[in-house]
Amino acid sequence: MHTEILWIAPTAALVLGYLLGSIPFGVILTRLGGAGDLRSIGSGNIGATNVLRTGRKGLAAATLLLDLAKGAAAVWLAARLFPGDEMVAAAAAFVGHCYPVWLRFRGGKGVATLMGIVLALHWPMGLVYAAVWLGLLASVRISSVAGMAAAVSAPVSGALFGRFDLVMLLLALAGIVLWKHAENIERLASGTEPRVGRKKDAADAPTDG
Numbered sequence: 001m002h003t004e005i006l007w008i009a010p011t012a013a014l015v016l017g018y019l020l021g022s023i024p025f026g027v028i029l030t031r032l033g034g035a036g037d038l039r040s041i042g043s044g045n046i047g048a049t050n051v052l053r054t055g056r057k058g059l060a061a062a063t064l065l066l067d068l069a070k071g072a073a074a075v076w077l078a079a080r081l082f083p084g085d086e087m088v089a090a091a092a093a094f095v096g097h098c099y100p101v102w103l104r105f106r107g108g109k110g111v112a113t114l115m116g117i118v119l120a121l122h123w124p125m126g127l128v129y130a131a132v133w134l135g136l137l138a139s140v141r142i143s144s145v146a147g148m149a150a151a152v153s154a155p156v157s158g159a160l161f162g163r164f165d166l167v168m169l170l171l172a173l174a175g176i177v178l179w180k181h182a183e184n185i186e187r188l189a190s191g192t193e194p195r196v197g198r199k200k201d202a203a204d205a206p207t208d209g
Helices: 002-021 025-032 048-052 057-081 086-098 111-121 123-139 143-160 164-180 182-190
Strands: none
Touching (some): 002 057, 025 048, 025 057, 057 086, 057 111, 086 111, 086 164, 111 123, 111 143, 123 143, 143 182, 164 182
């Protein structure tokens, strides 16, 4: 009985995190905004970059902020409801975003949601994440490069800030981000990955988060 009680909080944190993370804000907002089914637009990804391909910048910005917020909310709520199980909720929220059961496990690439998670776990690491992401996006103008670099910066900054308790989790989540960007990596290697702002972005590269 005692062992069963010990599993209640982690299980609840996992369910809470997954349910929050699996909310497909991009799909919901584009439908409510009259922009159609996001999964049939551009890359078919549910992230903010693909929402931007609808030409609705406001919806794209809202998707980015909400995807970020759901990752942060999962950690924040778990810290208050299930202290000690924040990392369980964080991992579950990330997996929920990347593999939502409601969309047959076809979700986003996790960049924005991971930023929210990192900010909630240790905000200085979140600032590093944001600086890497936005800095590279502004300089090289390749969404996938900026997103992957930001994800990799999380475990690195975790080690630099002495948060070794978070490093393994962030390594695993960064690995999933890289895995979800496999096609982008192939295009980068072949020199065919488009840059943000070019017209062909609307039809080609799935670099969404």
